[in-house]
Amino acid sequence: MDAGNDGDPRELAQLIVANLPYVGEDEYAALAPDIRLYEPRQALLSGADGLDAIRRLLQTARPYLVKDGALLLEIGAGQGRAVAERAAHHFPDAEVSLLPDYSGRDRVLCVDLDLNGT
Numbered sequence: 001m002d003a004g005n006d007g008d009p010r011e012l013a014q015l016i017v018a019n020l021p022y023v024g025e026d027e028y029a030a031l032a033p034d035i036r037l038y039e040p041r042q043a044l045l046s047g048a049d050g051l052d053a054i055r056r057l058l059q060t061a062r063p064y065l066v067k068d069g070a071l072l073l074e075i076g077a078g079q080g081r082a083v084a085e086r087a088a089h090h091f092p093d094a095e096v097s098l099l100p101d102y103s104g105r106d107r108v109l110c111v112d113l114d115l116n117g118t
Contacts, residue, residue: 012066018057022076024050050076054083054109058090068114080106087111 023044028036031044046053054073061071071091075083080098087096087109094113101107 012069013064014066014069015072016057016061016065016069017072019074020053020057021046022050022054022074022079024048024076027076049082051079051082051086054079055086058083058086062090065113070113071109071111073109074107075109077105077107080109083109 021042021044023031023046025045025048027050028041028045035044054075057071057073065071071087073083075098084096084098087094091111091113093115094111095115097110097112098106099108099110
């Protein structure tokens with residue numbers, strides 16, 4: 001699925017999992033050289049705040065999910081609140097939560113449309 005594709009979905013998914021670029025411009029400049037010099041820029045950067053690709057996916061994902069589907073996204077440290085608010089806006093009928101990494105930082109956005117537990 002292309003996060004920028006506004007066409008009709010051909011198949012519905014039970015689960016969408018994505019590790020999109022989530023590094024902002026300022027954060028990119030401060031990345032360790034072994035990351036910045038060897039990882040493709042487009043694999044890391046996603047606009048000024050690092051949320052461009054995530055915003056696009058949240059805006060377009062709903063038609064691709066079955067009615068009780070789920071969405072899991074890796075997010076950058078410090079992006080949890082903004083991403084959860086955006087997800088709640090686009091998925092008002094879903095349970096939106098954040099899972100931490102081993103350091104305790106918000107790392108995964110969970111959007112669960114299966115509110116009946118089926």
